Amino acid sequence: MKKFASLLLVSILGGVISIGAYKFFSDSPEKVEQASVFEQPTLLPTNFVNNPTKTSNAANAGIDFTVAAEKTIHAVVHVKNKITTVAPRSIWDLYNGTGRPQTQIGTGSGVIITPDGHIVTNNHVIKGSNEIQVTLNNNKNYIAKLIGTDPSMDIALLKIEADEELPYISFGDSDNAKIGEWVLAVGNPFNLTSTVTAGIISAKGRDLNEGDNLSQSFIQTDAAVNPGNSGGALVNTDGELIGINTAITSQTGSYIGYSFAVPSNIAQKIVSDLLEYGDVQRGLLGVSGGSLNSVVAEKLGTEETQGFYVSKVFTDSGAEKAGIKAGDVIKKLDDVKVSKFSDLSGYLSSKRPGDVVNVTVLREGNYKKIPVELKKEKVRASVNLMNMKLENLNKEDAKKFDINYGLKVVDNKNKQLFYDLGITPGYVLVEVNGNKVKSAKALQEFIDSYGEDKVKILAFINPKGQYERFIFR
Template sequence: MKRFATLLLVSVLGGVISIGAYKIFSETPEKVEQASVFEQQTYVPTNFVNNPTSNAATAGIDFTEAAEKTIHAVVHVKNKITTVAPRSIWELYNGKGQSQTQIGSGSGVIITPDGYIVTNNHVIKGSNEIQVTLNNNKNYIATLVGTDPNMDIALLKIESDEEFPYISFGDSDNAKIGEWVLAVGNPFNLTSTVTAGIISAKGRDLNEGDNLRQSFIQTDAAVNPGNSGGALVNTNGELIGINTAITSQTGSYIGYSFAVPSNIAQKIVNDLLEFGDVQKGLLGVSGGSMNSVVAEKLGTEETEGFYVSKVFADSGADKAGIIQGDIIKKLDDVKVSKFSDLSGYLSSKRPGDVVNVTVLRDDSYETFAVTLLKEEISSSVRLMNMQLENLSKEDAAKYEIQYGLKVTGNDNQQLQSELGITPGYILVEVNGKKVQSAEALKGFLDNYGEDQIKILAFLNPKGQYERFIFR
């Protein structure tokens, strides 16, 4: 009997424990699930498209007016390049061949009601015929007015009895980092495409050290092949840049694109219309950007600005009183943090313009009114005791290149005897960058000096590529 009572008691206790365990483990997941759902409900709305913190329209920014103002003034530019290529060894030997036509495409911006169009030089370079298509599908044959290869700007003209829609220039100096912008163009032949982003940076130099006066506006508005030459506009529909380049390992947009500032483009346009070429104003100094390394060498705490290492005699800077050792901090009202800030602002000025240059000298600021002088174009330059000159048309045609400098004299016995560089060699690259002209190389040497040259590349008289590394 006792044994039976013991078994009964054990059974009852086991049942109680089982029921308790069931209650605990069956109800707890239900509570966890409710908690999970509650957490999800508080998290998911942060990803909603209509959240004011992630949508420009609900934050009071309207892109529709700017898009409507600009989309009809951005055109599709097609360039036709016709070449003659031999189909056989016999045709090659006899200088014959069959004509082949390639068609490239890009964008352009109408800037006047009578049909002047700004685009990139690389969009129309080498073309035999330039065709422009408006947003209303009307086609026109454009004439080339002029180009500035250094800033990659070209000016076209189309004719009509009717006025064209156009975009007015804005002031790119007043554009601010973080400001909303639209990129309007024809990527991948998709006409009239509008994308939005913000200004990510200003005064961006993509080829620092090659003396090209680059000072791009950087934006995260999506720009792809075909957008080149198109418009970068602010929310008022004003033209503040000409979309020019992207940085990408694939050739397509990955988050960064670059535009020539409108103040530079407008100045180039005015020069081409008034003078037929681009007028460059010379400040008359050379030097380099300040940074922590330079500051340490100079014994200063200043890490921003342009350090003046040389002032050219009788230049505007020399006559105004700027001296070696000055750090240029401002041009007019534009802050100078690096070389591209200085060169970009000067690219919007002409010879004869007066620029107020603020410098830091002996821990105090001074401002000088500098009259910019006309930049003299040099056709020759000396490098490492070699005399180099711009290529003649005959040499350019012989070697099928559009850049480089011909060695016309060599007083450097080491380069001549050990490396075999003799008159007739053509210098094509310095530090991996193409040498466009004697003036460009001279500017590089003025700014950086010969000691910064690490690699020289030549074409020898047989047309063979030779590369020399200096350590």
């Protein structure tokens, strides 16, 4: 009996040990595996160089630049200008007022904006040119005709005659462009084929001269723009033209992160004016003043630090007739916010005389919306230089001499110029110090800025159509 009890006890203990062993070997591996999963450290890559799976932020965001590029690259052209000047090469040339022709070549880009061959580029790309050549993206060459320019906004309009309809880029609304929006800069700098770079709009309403040039209001972008890309297209992701690439800010002369474009609304208005009127029609508000900031606001005794402070309202201007007063702060033009002077000047540059602009002003703590009709800029018709009276060319004289610049001598009371040099009424002054004379206003601005004593070289076309150049010591 005792032997049976001992066997029974051993059997029970053996069963317990067997069950325990089974549970140990069946349960433990599962727990160990789970522990290894949760405790395994996560490794994050810190170097993405040569990672074939790495994509750009734009691609990750689902932005496709290929459609915009395909729409635009064939409408951007290479522009080459030839500038021929006559300069003295010896002391005898200097003494006799003669010289030998010298030719310089300048290059840039341009944008076809109509299927019949109108091209927008920068004024500085074709400035002073005697001949302008345009090369399309298919390597076809054309001689371009200069339709007109707006030096203040650095825009020029060209025309080529092609046997077929040309690819072109449609204007977009630059006022609707937003900071942070993706854009492409398209240029043709090396006369090969068009090149494309991408970036975002970094800022709007940039004034590079801090108000010295009343018309400056650039779009700033970080899309790479280098010398030779001037006059090219800035387009949005829909392939619409929102700017003409114009300038870079750089200490090296090459792109370092800042480039600037004339907004398309301004460029389109300039083009329309040149085609319809032959010159740029500027609508004037009739006020002067400056941008507000904390320093100016403190001096003026106002808490406003953004907007355009009106210090003077001109007599008989649209602003005066509408009731705008000195001391008003302009906060908006139509739906465009005015934070600084370039916001105001840039928007007005897209308007013409006769247009009505709703001006929102802050006056004594209250906002007022005042409709103002813009007035036409008064054109200076004549100017006096060295006791000569000169007037802007009329259409007949421009056609006779086949030029679109210069001032006609209508009276000359300078005895030396009249009797010794033979400059009589009928002569056309075309250059001062080697620079083309565009208008009486431009010449007067030169005289006001530098004085007549800075005039060293005058170039004329005589009544027979011959070029004459005079050097003054």
